[in-house]
Amino acid sequence: EDNKKESRGALVVLEGLDRSGKSSQCSRLVSYLEGHGVSAELWRFPDRTTDVGQMISAYLTNTSQLDDHTIHLLFSANRWEKRSLMETKLKTGTTLIVDRYSYSGVAFSAAKGLDIQWCKAPEIGLLAADLVAYLDISPEKASERGGYGGERYEKLDFQKKVAESFKVLHDASWKVVDACQPIEDVEKQLQEIVLNCVTECRKGKPLSLLWS
Ligand code: TMP
Ligand code: MG
Numbered sequence: 001e002d003n004k005k006e007s008r009g010a011l012v013v014l015e016g017l018d019r020s021g022k023s024s025q026c027s028r029l030v031s032y033l034e035g036h037g038v039s040a041e042l043w044r045f046p047d048r049t050t051d052v053g054q055m056i057s058a059y060l061t062n063t064s065q066l067d068d069h070t071i072h073l074l075f076s077a078n079r080w081e082k083r084s085l086m087e088t089k090l091k092t093g094t095t096l097i098v099d100r101y102s103y104s105g106v107a108f109s110a111a112k113g114l115d116i117q118w119c120k121a122p123e124i125g126l127l128a129a130d131l132v133a134y135l136d137i138s139p140e141k142a143s144e145r146g147g148y149g150g151e152r153y154e155k156l157d158f159q160k161k162v163a164e165s166f167k168v169l170h171d172a173s174w175k176v177v178d179a180c181q182p183i184e185d186v187e188k189q190l191q192e193i194v195l196n197c198v199t200e201c202r203k204g205k206p207l208s209l210l211w212s
Contacts, residue, residue, distance in 0.1 A: 027042055
């Protein structure tokens with residue numbers, strides 16, 4: 001139908017350090033949007049359900065070892081394999097709330113010392129987020145939150161480097177939300193920011209591509 005065709009969904013990405021609260025906020029956002037009559041889905045990267053995703057998962061749980069460049073490209077491939085479905089969903093009016101995306105991809109690999117331009121290159125041509133909401137928390141505070149789960153990158157020293165690379169990547173279009181506030185306050189701020197973005201996309205803001 002014409003109406004449906006006219007209003008596309010929004011590509012909303014939540015980024016932040018491990019334990020910044022992204023996952024809970026993502027599911028809360030999806031419920032909130034659905035409650036407001038917005039068709040929405042929760043996505044996450046890495047998507048561990050695919051073959052590539054299982055290789056990534058094995059690496060993160062330390063059951064496999066991979067060269068830093070190799071794992072970087074696998075994370076990217078994991079986004080590429082979802083790209084066409086992502087575009088279809090957005091164009092047919094579904095808003096996607098995505099728990100991590102290319103920004104984590106670059107920030108985590110750059111934190112290992114890989115060149116940032118090299119890290120961005122395989123992301124070129126993926127859909128750019130309409131909104132990046134960054135859940136801001138210090139590495140120290142994040143590490144105090146119920147401890148890390150034991151995956152490869154969940155170590156304070158490394159998270160400090162990731163925080164630094166997020167600072168380099170960050171641009172004026174990102175919405176920074178203080179993740180140390182009570183969970184309901186973070187939720188309220190996100191709801192407002194995201195609903196604005198959904199409205200803009202409905203009005204016809206065009207989709208754009210990385211790396212822009
Ligand atoms: P998760 O905890 O959100 O499942 O993500 C697993 C880890 O993978 C997390 O420490 C962030 C890291 N990561 C990358 O290094 N590159 C990427 O492209 C993505 C999406 C996540
Ligand atoms: Mg994790």
